[in-house]
Structures are given as C-alpha cells and as structure tokens.
Amino acid sequence: MRREVTIGTLRLKSNLLLAPMAGVTDLPFRLLCEEQGIGLACTEMVSAKAILYGNRNTEELLRRAPGEEPLAVQLFGSEPELMGEIAAQLEERFSLIDVNMGCPVPKIVRNGEGSALMQEPARAYEILRMMVRRCRKPVTVKFRAGFDAAHRNAAEFARMAENAGVSAITVHGRTREQFYHGKADWNILREVKQAVHIPVFGNGDVFCPEDAKRMLEETGVDGIALARGVKGNPWLIGRTLHYLDTGELLPEPTLPEKLSVIRRHIALMVEYKGEHTAALEMRKHLSWYTVGMPNSSILRDRVNHAASTEELYALCSLLEGASQEDKRGRAPSMD
Template identity: 55%
Template sequence: MKLRIGDVELKSPVVAAPMAGVTDYSYRRILHDMGAGLTVTEMVSAKAILYGNKGNDTILRTDEDMGPQAVQLFGSDPLIMASMAERVYGPFDIVDVNMGCPVPKIVGNHEGSALMKDPDLAYRILETMCRVLKKPVTAKFRKGFDDTHVNAVEFARMAESAGVAAVTIHGRTRAQMYSGRADWDIIGQVKAAVGIPVIGNGDIESPEDAVRMMKETGCDGVAIGRGLKGDPWLMRRTVHYIDTGELLHEPDIAEKKAIMLRHAELMCEHKGEHTAILEMRRHLSWYTAGLTNSARLRGAMNDMCTLDDLRAVVDSIET
C-alpha cells in the first residue's frame, strides 16, 4: 500500500516522527536505511532561521539520498514561516508544520500546540505556506489543547481547506504532554472527516501496534516516536510486517553493537567527537536498556569522552 503526500510517494506508510534531541542527521540516516517511508527533522524555529542562529545548520543537515524527508518548522508568523521554509527546504521533499509541541516556552510564544487554540492564525500560516511553497506542506498536531478544547477534527478540516497535503495526528491533548494513553478514536474521527492522507501517531511500540492502529482507525500511515529510541529495528520490523505480515526477529547483540558504532561514527562526523560522545551516552543507554549488564554499562557510558572510549564500552557488551 503506497502513501502519497502531494507528489511525493512514500515507499512505506511508516514515518519516523520528529523528536528534538533524537532524530538528528545521524539517526535519520539510520532510520532511512531501516526503511522509513519518511523521516522528519527535529523541529526548527522559523524565527531562529531568520536570525541566523548557528544551531540550525546542525539540525538542517541532510543528504539528498535520504529522501523522502521532511523539514519541520515551528512559528506563528505566516510570512516568516513561508519565507524561511523557502530558504531551507532545498534538499527536503516536504515541509511539516509543528502545531503540537507542548513545551511551555513554545506555547507561551503562541507557537506549537498554542495554535490549536487559534485556528484562524493556524489557517493563515498553512494557507500562506501552501500558496507560496512549491513543495507539499503537512501539519502535525494533537487531539486538542486540553480536555475542554478537543478540536482535532475541526482543525484537520481547517488544515485541509488551507491546502495541506496530509496531517499527522497525535492522540493526546497538550495538557497530557506525553502521559496517559493516546486516544486512537480521535485518529479515526479525523480520518473520517478529511480526504487527505491521515498519519496516526501515539503509543506504537511494536509492528503489531502499527497494524492495529491502521485497522482500528483507517489511517493511511503511522508515525512512530519514542518506540524508536534505541530501537531503529522497530522501523524495519514494522515496515516488513505491514508489507508481508511476517514478524522479523528482534536484532541480536552483534547487530545492536554494529548499529551503536555506526550511529556514533555518523554523529562524530556530523557534530564533532566531543558533542557526539556526550549525546551518544543517552542513545547508548537506550540501546542497552534491558541487557543483563546494563547497570554496569551505564556507569561506563557516563565516563565516555572519546570515540575510542565508546568503542571500548560497546566491545565490553557481552554477546
């Protein structure tokens, strides 16, 4: 089953959801190689691009051969959003607009999920971007702002009328942040309400979850977030399960070790050794969670400063 977003055809309906601090260039490369139908950058502030903030080059780094891929922007000014998207979307196939981020600082700036409380402004942002940009625009948002403002269905209709090519709906309100269970019913309601592709999101932790979400909600694709932390094989296993109905084995330790090293090497090349190894401490703790000697490993990981230190830690993992 092929998912099409505007003129972009995805090779699978499984999207690697954007995660700040996780889906950087190196991890998107790995997820792409694991068969992701679409990868999405960490969110980038349109205003920060305008002001030339240095960190954005790191977030926006990509390779042409990593597509289909989307760049995700957040902001609240329609013209700045459109013009900054135009400035940076070169190698990307799709521009995704973040209308779901729950972080207080972002919401306080009237950005991210705050836009769910201001659908008129959200419409102007999306309509301007769709009119100006020559690539498909998509929107990612939540069930609503809180229990008394559940408006995902109306919001999706608004986004469709603004011209977006697809929507991703996370079945939690802003007030829930990431706690509680995601409401998949709202995903089904959104799917029933619009004609554009709907990508469901929230609590997919296994290939079976992905298929169940598609069956229960009728959504056209799924976006996986936290389940991919330390487990890029979940991408490959989910894509394969959707394609064939066959459940691939979990990776063995040797395969895990190979990916940990590749991840670290990619990140060193991308961010420099110092920053990369500090960030890899976190990724390694996810990769090794549940291993028999994970407590001892955690101590060693926190002492890593160089790529050689990391290689020694990975070497010491018992196969």
C-alpha cells in the first residue's frame, strides 16, 4: 500500500505527509516526524504579508535544521502579486511551496484568506497561477470539502487548481463550517481524485494505521496528510508505514519508548528555542503525549504548572517510577 509519490520534480520516500499545524509542526516536532519516516514535512502556515513587512516572529516559523529535506513551506494570503513575490523569495530555501486555502479560523477567513478562497475560485486561480509562474519549485495547495454544506465544491476547486498548474493537492474532508467537528467525508476525497490527474493527498480522521489503509483503499488517493493524529503520537508515522508495507500492526510503543521520545522532544525544544520557550511550549505537547497514561490527569495538571524543563524531566522520571511500582504490584504514586 505504501508507494512512492512524485510531486513535480520532487520524489518522496513515502506517501505520508505531515500536514501543517499552527503551534505544532515547528522545527523540533518535524525532526521527530522525519525520524519516523515522514515523506514530506511542512512548516506551520506563514502569512505572506508578515514576511513582506518583516514580522519578527515569522523567521522562526521559517527556520529549518541543516539537512532537513524535503521540507515544504505553507503560505497564506489573498493577493496574487504578493503571493507570487513571496513564493519566489522563499523557493530556494524549501523543496516546494504549499498554499493554504483551507484554514477555517475566523480572523483568517475575514481577511479573505484560507478557506474563504473556496468562495472565490477566480481569485484562487490567479493566486495559484501567479505562484506557479514565479517559481521553479513545485507549488501545491491544501483546501477543504467546501465552505459549508451547501457549497461542497472541492472537485471543481481541484480542477481549477490543476488548470492553474499546481503539482499536487491535499483535501480535508470537512467543510469550513465544520471546523474539526463531525466526521470527515472521505467520499469527497474520492471525487477529487477522480477529477484530476495530479497527486491527491487525503486529510481527516486518520488516527491509527488501519485508518490510513482504509482511506487509501476507499478513496484511491495517492497518499495521506497526517494532522491531529500525530499530536503527541509521532510514532503513528512509523507504525503506519510498517502496516502499509507488511500488513503487520505493531503494538503501541511502551511507556519507556514514549518517555524516550518525550525527553528527546524536550531536548530539541531547548536546543532550537531556548529553555524558557521550551518549558512553556512543551506543556501542550506533554498533555497530548500523556493521554491514556496512568495518573495522566494528575500529571497534566503538574505539567501545566511547570516553570522549567528540569521540572518536565522530573515529571517524566516520576511517571516512569510510578509505572515500575505498578509492575511490582504496588499502588502507583505520583507523589
């Protein structure tokens, strides 16, 4: 089931992508996902206007590690000339340029950006066409099933994007109206795949290896863009690739294996973002990592009050010790 996918001139080692997620797919997390075998990682989405005006926080979003390859950057904006100009500026730093036409966040939509562009296919075409003209690297686009239930125009939007010259498409099976609620409609993914001749990646409701295989079989998409399923669970990538290759479902990682990844994540955060930022930003990651673990609610409360990475490391050791007590038949303690 795993197969190589070529996007323009770029050949990927696997057909699993890491979808851009604000506050999640930063440099440290991407490195963890690349170690698991992701075919293509992507930055968090970046505003073209913020780059134009030299916003001080934007360069951090664009930061990459030496040898981090392949890597996509995702831009959002609504002005064709500006999007073309910024794409041309960035293409030497990245493997491809992705365009966000699916973000449902109100402030993005109010500006006519993100999923608002699904209501303006003519403007969307001009943006994509301008970017394709200005770039030698592949340009791709991510969008949704439609803006709302009455306007599910993903197949038509996909044909427009292909006509504009994009090299691949990613489709989220929910409308903007749904945000992340309800169930993703995979029928939309199949419709899009049948509508175009370029690679199509499906997105939405893939939380385990079996979901990935079912999406590939039911929709015919070329690959999968993993998103919320990898939050606190980067090993979903490696387990999914193994399952697609062999049909063997590997067990969930053990607690020691999870703690090893968590500790590495903390270390990468410190290396690339510094102690203070690492301590603050790891709180949400620890909350995701510890879902379902013994005493996880108590641990998450402590994580949210941790002021240093030293405290986070100590909590990992505490969790490890509590697990060992449980194995010896003693009542686990988080004291």
